[in-house]
């Protein structure tokens with residue numbers, strides 16, 4: 001059984017209305033790893049739903065977290081906002097409600113395209129609505145027990161000054177020191193470094209639980225049954241361990257089924273890519289969504305167990321990944337696969353989120369599509385070019401929609417991340433400044449004559465190119481010469497399919513021009 005089904009079975013059996021929670025702290029650029037969390041959550045949700053259960057997926061945005069420091073991608077004036085909750089800091093571009101919105105909104109819009117069916121919850125609104133009040137009250141009144149639990153779980157010295165809750169100073173907007181001896185529900189005294197003193201109301205957005213308490217408090221608010229989270233929280237003595245004890249011993253509830261996942265490592269051309277300092281990452285979660293077909297991104301996170309690290313290779317690896325997805329799709333519909341492929345075929349099925357197509361969709365080799373996109377001026381033109389080598393008459397609306405999405409991903413990839421050696425553009429005429437020898441000229445002339453009444457398939461064209469070369473300049477020189485007169489480079493896409501995708505008249509004319 002696939003791991004998502006194993007978890008879904010367990011979750012479905014333990015309760016009537018399961019709730020899967022997942023979350024993100026949008027304090028800066030959203031990383032590819034956050035996608036793993038969202039997709040893992042959605043996969044469990046849809047797997048539970050397929051068992052006939054009424055299941056929700058809640059996506060919690062930690063919009064009340066403070067900005068810990070001014071990151072390198074932020075303007076200098078943001079120095080003055082450190083320590084403030086990100087929902088109260090202005091957006092850096094001026095186009096969003098606040099700092100949290102600025103970083104998360106584009107990501108949420110994009111996640112939509114992955115068909116992640118979640119309810120968005122902003123943590124600061126939970127505070128504003130008083131949802132945390134009961135749990136804040138317990139955290140304050142049972143503070144000594146909380147301190148003892150944290151001491152036992154983390155193995156660190158018990159800190160008698162530990163504060164489970166930080167009041168928000170109304171004067172400077174930063175989290176400050178509570179005065180627990182001045183607590184009487186719902187008011188808690190505070191004193192701030194800025195000189196301000198007074199009381200905050202814990203039923204309002206006037207203070208925040210520390211993460212180790214906020215997390216279990218959220219489990220209580222939502223009745224969370226399962227939750228994916230990064231392995232840093234799952235470490236021994238980490239916040240899941242302490243949360244498990246706090247939720248039962250302080251709040252009187254139960255911890256969710258933990259789905260801890262490993263991180264995503266960025267690669268390009270098989271090489272590990274280091275973080276980009278000024279951006280926070282070389283490839284953001286948003287980039288990954290824009291350049292990877294959504295079904296492939298789902299598949300990538302499903303084919304590996306959550307506890308296995310994933311390499312996201314945005315170089316040629318992206319093409320391999322898509323090819324593999326298409327292969328598993330084909331294997332699923334043919335019902336022909338090896339035991340070793342069984343897990344990946346299941347990952348393909350779960351990646352459809354309960355909308356598996358009825359029959360094998362149209363498959364166009366992704367590498368071929370990468371070439372066609374570079375030959376075409378728009379999507380209609382893509383369809384026209386594909387029609388020269390593929391039977392497009394049976395393409396369904398689903399096929400066309402998927403093709404259009406893939407074309408969009410390829411364009412984004414070509415513009416931003418593709419290695420130079422896959423890029424080309426067909427020159428409108430024989431490129432200026434290239435030297436053509438007399439032998440090459442006679443080769444082009446002979447080939448033009450042969451291709452004028454060729455069957456115009458990839459194989460027949462390939463045969464013509466090599467047959468004619470045999471008696472003149474030889475294969476290697478012939479291929480090189482062809483690429484030079486078409487794209488001005490010494491190498492290019494596989495010549496047979498490449499030429500077959502072009503209009504015959506265009507190719508013959510180019511050969512005649514070059515033979516002059």
Ligand SMILES: [Zn+2]
Nearest residue numbers: 091093096102
């Ligand atoms: Zn903005």
Ligand SMILES: [Zn+2]
Nearest residue numbers: 169172192194
């Ligand atoms: Zn203050």
